[in-house]
Amino acid sequence: MKNDKILLDHGSGGRISHSLTKDMMLPVFDNDILAALNDGAIFELQGRRFAFSTDSYTVDPIFFPGGNIGDLAINGTVNDIAMCGAVPLYLSVGLIIEEGLSLADLETIVNDMGRAARAAGVAVITGDTKVVPRGTADRIFINTSGLGLISEGVHVASDNARAGDKIILSGTVADHGITILTQREGLSFETSLQSDSAPLNHMVEKMFSAAAAAGIHVLRDPTRGGVGTALNEIAEKSEIGIEIDEDQIPLKDEVAAACELLGFDPLYLANEGKLLAFVAADCVDAVLKAIQSDPCGKDAAVIGQVIEDHPGKVFLKTRIGGRRIVDMLAGEQLPRIC
Amino acid sequence: MKNDKILLDHGSGGRISHSLTKDMMLPVFDNDILAALNDGAIFELQGRRFAFSTDSYTVDPIFFPGGNIGDLAINGTVNDIAMCGAVPLYLSVGLIIEEGLSLADLETIVNDMGRAARAAGVAVITGDTKVVPRGTADRIFINTSGLGLISEGVHVASDNARAGDKIILSGTVADHGITILTQREGLSFETSLQSDSAPLNHMVEKMFSAAAAAGIHVLRDPTRGGVGTALNEIAEKSEIGIEIDEDQIPLKDEVAAACELLGFDPLYLANEGKLLAFVAADCVDAVLKAIQSDPCGKDAAVIGQVIEDHPGKVFLKTRIGGRRIVDMLAGEQLPRIC
Numbered sequence: 001m002k003n004d005k006i007l008l009d010h011g012s013g014g015r016i017s018h019s020l021t022k023d024m025m026l027p028v029f030d031n032d033i034l035a036a037l038n039d040g041a042i043f044e045l046q047g048r049r050f051a052f053s054t055d056s057y058t059v060d061p062i063f064f065p066g067g068n069i070g071d072l073a074i075n076g077t078v079n080d081i082a083m084c085g086a087v088p089l090y091l092s093v094g095l096i097i098e099e100g101l102s103l104a105d106l107e108t109i110v111n112d113m114g115r116a117a118r119a120a121g122v123a124v125i126t127g128d129t130k131v132v133p134r135g136t137a138d139r140i141f142i143n144t145s146g147l148g149l150i151s152e153g154v155h156v157a158s159d160n161a162r163a164g165d166k167i168i169l170s171g172t173v174a175d176h177g178i179t180i181l182t183q184r185e186g187l188s189f190e191t192s193l194q195s196d197s198a199p200l201n202h203m204v205e206k207m208f209s210a211a212a213a214a215g216i217h218v219l220r221d222p223t224r225g226g227v228g229t230a231l232n233e234i235a236e237k238s239e240i241g242i243e244i245d246e247d248q249i250p251l252k253d254e255v256a257a258a259c260e261l262l263g264f265d266p267l268y269l270a271n272e273g274k275l276l277a278f279v280a281a282d283c284v285d286a287v288l289k290a291i292q293s294d295p296c297g298k299d300a301a302v303i304g305q306v307i308e309d310h311p312g313k314v315f316l317k318t319r320i321g322g323r324r325i326v327d328m329l330a331g332e333q334l335p336r337i338c
Numbered sequence: 339m340k341n342d343k344i345l346l347d348h349g350s351g352g353r354i355s356h357s358l359t360k361d362m363m364l365p366v367f368d369n370d371i372l373a374a375l376n377d378g379a380i381f382e383l384q385g386r387r388f389a390f391s392t393d394s395y396t397v398d399p400i401f402f403p404g405g406n407i408g409d410l411a412i413n414g415t416v417n418d419i420a421m422c423g424a425v426p427l428y429l430s431v432g433l434i435i436e437e438g439l440s441l442a443d444l445e446t447i448v449n450d451m452g453r454a455a456r457a458a459g460v461a462v463i464t465g466d467t468k469v470v471p472r473g474t475a476d477r478i479f480i481n482t483s484g485l486g487l488i489s490e491g492v493h494v495a496s497d498n499a500r501a502g503d504k505i506i507l508s509g510t511v512a513d514h515g516i517t518i519l520t521q522r523e524g525l526s527f528e529t530s531l532q533s534d535s536a537p538l539n540h541m542v543e544k545m546f547s548a549a550a551a552a553g554i555h556v557l558r559d560p561t562r563g564g565v566g567t568a569l570n571e572i573a574e575k576s577e578i579g580i581e582i583d584e585d586q587i588p589l590k591d592e593v594a595a596a597c598e599l600l601g602f603d604p605l606y607l608a609n610e611g612k613l614l615a616f617v618a619a620d621c622v623d624a625v626l627k628a629i630q631s632d633p634c635g636k637d638a639a640v641i642g643q644v645i646e647d648h649p650g651k652v653f654l655k656t657r658i659g660g661r662r663i664v665d666m667l668a669g670e671q672l673p674r675i676c
Contacts, residue, residue: 004441011435011469020467024445028452029431029462041464043428045487046386054430054483055466060474090381092392093367094481096434097349099673103342107362114366124367126379128393129358131349133673136398138474143432145392145483149383335437335471 013224014329018233037237038158039083039220042150049150051084053077056143060336062109064183066176066195069142070109072272072338074116074124075199076223077144082201083219083275085156085208086148088120093127094143099134109140120199122146153213160217161238165306166284168277170203170291171196171299172250173227177269178258180337187262193254196296198273203294207277210290215283220276223338225329228267230276231314232328239311244304244326246319267316268329270337278306351562352667356571375575376495377421377558380488389422391415392483398674400447400477402521404514404533407480408447410610410676412454412462413537414561415482420539421557421613423494423546424486426458431465432481437472447478458537460484491551498555499576503644504622506615508541508629509534509637510588511565515607516596518675525600531592534634536611541632545615548628553621558614561676563667566605568614569652570666577649582642582664584657605654606667608675616644 009016026035033041040053057073067075074091081088093113097106117124175196182193200221207216218238222230227249235242251266259266273296279287284302291297307315314326347354364373371379378391395411405413412429419426431451435444455462513534520531538559545554556576560568565587573580589604597604611634617625622640629635645653652664 006435006437006439006441006444006469008437008469008471011467017467021465024448025465028448029455029465030452031461031463033428033461033463034465041428041430043463045427046384048384052428052430052464052485054432054464054481056432056434056468056481058434058468058470058474089383090371090379090390092379092390092483094392094394094432094483096394096396096479097344099344099346101344103344106344110362110366114368117367123369123371125369125371125381126390126392127359127363127367127372129349129355130394130396131344131346131673132396132476133346135473136396136476136674137479138470141434141475141479143392143394143481143483145430145432145481147390147485335469336474 008335012329014229036157039080042084051081051086051148051150053080054143054145055080056141057338058141058336059180059338060138061183062139064195065179065193067197068109068112069140070113071116072197073142073144074113074120075197075272076338077146078120078122078199078201079221081146081148082204083221084150085154085219086150088122088146088148088201091117091122091124091144091146093124095129096137096141097129097131098137098139099131101139120201154208156216156219158218158220158234159237161234161240161278161306162217163240163306163308164281165217165278166281166302167244167304168279168288168291168300169250169303170275170297172252173271174255174259174266174269176272177334177337178255181262181334182258193258196271196273198296200273200275200296203291203297206290206294207287210286211283215280216277216287218278222271222274222276224270226268226270228326229329235314236312241307241310242304242314243307243317245317248301248303250299250301267326272338346673350667352567374495377418380422387488389419389424389486389488391418392481393418394479394481395676396479396674397518397676398476399521402533403517403531405535406447406450407478408451409454410535411480411482412451412458413535413610414676415484416458416460416537416539417559419484419486420542421559422488423492423557424488426460426484426486426539429455429460429462429482429484431462433467434475434479435467435469436475436477437469439477458539492546494554494557496556496558496572497575499572499578499616499644500555501578501644501646502619503555503616504619504640505582505642506617506626506629506638507588507641508613508635510590510593511609512593512597512604512607514610515672515675516593519600519672520596531596534609534611536634538611538613538634541629541635544628544632545625548624549621553618554615554625556616560609560612560614562608564606564608566664567667569664573652574650579645579648580642580652581645581655583655586639586641588637588639605664610676
């Protein structure tokens with residue numbers, strides 16, 4: 001390993017990312033909270049449970065249809081906290097800016113961060129700005145970290161999926177990934193592809209208002225690595241099998257067309273305003289209705305269920321009646337997708 | 339401003355950094371917690387006060403005598419939390435890695451982060467790794483964010499300096515800044531310059547054990563911008579005058595020599611394991627003794643006091659008996675110092 005180098009794959013969110021985390025990070029930062037490897041850390045303090053999460057955003061291009069690196073950075077961390085079942089409260093913002101970025105671009109980004117924070121109902125309470133010489137970073141990278149509070153009775157975690165659970169996806173897949181990709185490649189389609197970047201915390205609140213908290217077992221936003229990778233993580237950690245139905249997965253026609261043209265599987269492309277929920281069968285109707293009542297959830301659908309056999313595996317019932325394994329993302333499809 | 343660009347000065351920690359924060363960030367992320375502009379944010383939740391802080395580390399070179407970017411990133415955020423008078427508990431780590439970094443280098447950095455976290459008694463409970471293509475970042479940038487708990491009775495803030503306060507500096511100045519500078523320029527000195535990167539939370543605990551909490555008014559670690567800029571910030575925010583005594587400022591001979599040779603003022607060079615404390619006169623002996631009892635505080639000294647007149651100004655009594663104004667750092671001395 002002495003001569004081994006970091007590859008783009010190490011940041012893909014797929015299998016090699018996971019190895020890096022498990023083999024290098026976990027043994028060093030040895031604690032149970034980190035070892036749970038949820039979207040955010042869940043810890044107890046003063047008798048209350050908190051969620052704490054961090055993400056760095058390096059998306060290229062920094063402006064794209066549907067958003068920019070600024071609102072993406074706010075929404076992304078808001079969502080990671082919401083996926084812990086927590087109400088996000090406070091965020092930090094750390095900017096690394098390349099010398100020469102235009103002040104007007106920075107102002108647009110900061111303004112959109114402010115707008116996104118207000119939309120999510122969170123406060124940015126601390127920050128840091130570093131400027132690095134030209135050529136040592138690409139325009140701007142943003143880290144956001146955040147803190148949320150978990151309500152009594154809420155227990156969602158990626159190892160909490162159970163036999164009999166139904167799986168809800170809150171809307172169409174791959175919108176963010178395919179938008180970034182086509183922008184970067186300079187492709188233009190007649191139809192307007194757009195990132196789905198959005199905060200999901202209000203949707204999660206509606207879900208917990210609509211159903212017994214004990215009926216919502218897993219929440220996950222399928223960002224890097226997409227729905228395919230997120231489901232694999234849940235299957236592995238919960239030691240359950242998963243079956244999803246290709247026909248039920250919401251997918252926009254123009255996204256499907258762009259994926260086919262470019263040779264990408266929408267199940268592995270990033271989403272930035274969608275969630276997967278594993279829900280007890282007797283709650284599924286109420287939770288689905290709650291999601292659909294949110295502006296970001298109108299296309300929500302039940303896409304599959306937990307199955308009795310094949311723990312750790314994810315299967316797709318294809319449109320033509322076949323059944324294939326959906327594996328975790330192995331390589332890197334798209335660096336700097338978020 | 340449309341054609342204005344971000345300059346290295348905007349990240350200096352000096353006057354232009356402050357303008358960017360005040361003019362662009364504060365109006366957008368409009369809240370009282372952020373507006374206090376302490377080293378970290380202080381907020382109340384569930385009847386307890388917390389400190390929350392973030393910092394991105396972009397130091398060049400990433401390995402230097404006395405540390406590397408990894409332990410620096412842990413110590414820096416531990417210290418920002420400790421400077422809020424809080425006991426640091428939990429950290430997040432966000433890595434942005436350039437494709438091609440050697441895995442061995444990454445492992446050294448991660449191991450040293452683990453060592454630093456254990457030394458400070460904090461747990462890294464959540465993280466994120468992004469890899470960006472070759473040429474779009476310089477080896478590795480690290481963000482750490484952290485959370486701490488403030489004890490009852492502790493109230494330190496940069497607007498809390500008061501007439502009659504004595505000012506303690508916990509050790510020699512400019513060790514980190516001059517070490518990075520000489521490394522970067524490929525200069526070698528016969529004596530061994532070394533960064534002072536260290537956690538200060540144990541020292542702060544000793545200070546609060548030794549004196550009434552109400553006697554400790556301001557804590558600040560003079561990192562980017564150095565002691566000169568930190569004192570100016572405190573003078574401005576507390577609306578008090580400050581006088582420090584050049585003769586009393588701890589400074590290693592080899593650091594003084596290197597500063598003179600290279601034309602740098604040690605008052606503006608970064609420190610990564612030092613603190614300034616503004617303390618009521620009747621506590622100063624006890625607090626100084628507590629600091630000196632810490633391994634990082636043996637060279638601590640009282641370097642000055644708050645004066646009645648000239649609010650917002652910092653004066654230096656020079657060795658030859660003169661008196662000059664110490665202004666806030668105006669330009670950028672050293673990009674990527676931390």
